[in-house]
Every structure is written in C-alpha cells, then in structure tokens.
Amino acid sequence: MATTPAKEILGFDADFANVLHVREGKLSGLVGGDMMFGYSKGDMMQRLQSLLHVSPENTIAVGDGANDLSMFAYAKTKVAFCAKPILKAAATHLINERDMRQLLQFI
Numbered sequence: 719m720a721t722t723p724a725k726e727i728l729g730f731d732a733d734f735a736n737v738l739h740v741r742e743g744k745l746s747g748l749v750g751g752d753m754m755f756g757y758s759k760g761d762m763m764q765r766l767q768s769l770l771h772v773s774p775e776n777t778i779a780v781g782d783g784a785n786d787l788s789m790f791a792y793a794k795t796k797v798a799f800c801a802k803p804i805l806k807a808a809a810t811h812l813i814n815e816r817d818m819r820q821l822l823q824f825i
Contacts, residue, residue: 734753734759734762735751735753736749736750736751736753736754737749737750737751754785755785756784756785756787756788757788758785758788759779759781759785759786759788759789760787760788760789760791760792761788762789763777763779763788763789763792763793764792767792774792774793774794775794776794777792777793777794777795778793778794778795778796778797778821778824778825779792779793779795779796779797780797780799780821781797781798781799781801781805782798782799782800782801782802782805783801783802783804783805784802784804784805786801786805787804787805787808790805790808790809794810795810795811795824796808796809796810796811797809797810797811797812797813797821797824798811798812798813799813799818799820799821800813800814800815800816811824
C-alpha cells in the first residue's frame with residue numbers, strides 16, 4: 719500500500735525530518751539522519767529562514783521530543799504533536815491525536 723508524504727497532504731513546499739530505516743520492506747523502528755541531534759533542527763530552521771527571508775513570526779515548528787526544542791526557539795507557532803511533556807511545556811499549541819491534518823488549524 720502506497721502512502722502520500724505529509725508535505726503533499728498539507729501543501730508544504732519542503733520539509734525536513736529524520737530518516738526512517740526500513741528493513742525487508744518494513745519500518746524497523748530505527749531513525750537516523752542529521753535532524754536527530756539537539757542543535758540540528760534549530761540550525762536548519764535558522765538557515766532556511768535566512769535563505770527564504772522568512773521571519774520567526776511566519777514560521778511554524780512541529781515536533782514531539784526534546785530534540786525539537788532548538789527548532790521551537792525560531793518559530794512563533796510551536797506545535798507539540800503527540801509530544802513528550804518537555805516539548806508540550808514549550809509549545810504554543812498541542813495536538814494529542816495522531817492525525818497530521820490537525821496541523822491545518824494552525825496554518
């Protein structure tokens with residue numbers, strides 16, 4: 719069964735995320751990639767804002783764990799998506815249902 723990437727459903731131009739590892743055609747539960755470090759997401763957010771000339775007031779950050787805190791520092795709209803308590807405390811909005819369409823209300 720094919721899946722549609724979230725950026726297509728939500729109409730985003732780009733997205734950055736961890737890499738989900740696949741073993742024998744199934745998700746293995748392992749993640750990797752540059753976006754998994756505590757500083758990575760904030761660094762990427764700053765670079766994108768500079769490149770695209772976008773202010774924090776026009777930026778939305780969505781995350782679920784402590785490694786998303788650095789990204790939250792550069793966005794006015796901070797959405798904790800089925801998140802850990804540490805991120806919920808830093809968020810401006812909470813989504814507790816595993817449905818990415820819930821993001822549309824904050825865009």
